[in-house]
Amino acid sequence: MGLLQPLVDGIGNSSLSQAIAESAYLFPAFESAHVVALGIVFGSIAAVDLRLLNLRFTDQNVMSLTSRLLPFTWIAFIFAALTGVLMFVADPGRYLENLPFQLKFLLLALAGVNMAINHFMVSKNMEQWGQPGRSTTAAKLSGAASLILWTLIIFAGRWIGFS
Template sequence: MNSLLCWAIDTLSTSAMNHVVMDNAVVFPALEMAHFVGLSVLFGSLMVVDLRIIGFAKHLPLDKVSFFLRFAVIGFVINFISGALFVIGDPGRYLVNIAFWLKMFTIGLAGLNTVFFILHVKPKLYRSFAGQQLTNRARLVAWLSLILWLIVIVLGRFIPYLETP
């Protein structure tokens, strides 16, 4: 392990927040539940929006479906906070885990996909819906969103199984 990683693990392991997370029988299970609820809200909301953009439920207006994006943001914030507390609580488990780092990388890719959606797809989305087909670019971004978040879920499930001894 490199010295920066060792320093991060040691610093987080001795922090007050680490003790709050690990020394209380209720906190870690509560974080797991929050993470699951956040993931459900995030992915469920994205499924509604992305599947509509891909072409399912064409009778639903896009402006009504895009309402679900607010819930996706709420789910992401819940997962960001609970995930950060997982890392603070058990840095020796997460910071040396390849599945964790691949998950973080994939979340970064999903974030770039979201930025692309906000800057290049969403402004044209409502105009294109007024009587025209959605662009292939919009459908590609929606497919990427679904695929990347599914990969995030799978990698999250791999974390306990790819621990280093």
């Protein structure tokens, strides 16, 4: 870990880390809340992705669907990030060396890049192509990439506890 070792040691030796690691209830509570939050994140993102792919919700405008779901997505994402950090604090050294943990963060970064591409490039002229029953090839590719990435994020996350 090199340069990160003092930070990892500091986090791992903190009273918060000790409390989470030693509690019979804190880590399972954080993990359960994390799973519920990720379910909301995935469900709301999947709904938009399926609309981009023109597979579901085709009677709805993409902008309308997105604006209704996005607040839930962000609140759940923030909650998932917070509970994820609290689980990480319990044993930071173990997590940083865990290949599925590293893979999950790589996939999260790729999902963020896909989201940025969608926001800044694909969504241009959405008022034209985003009408009910319409989509573009770029929007379909972005939706497919998002569904694949978020599915893999969930798989990597579950794999963390088993490696």
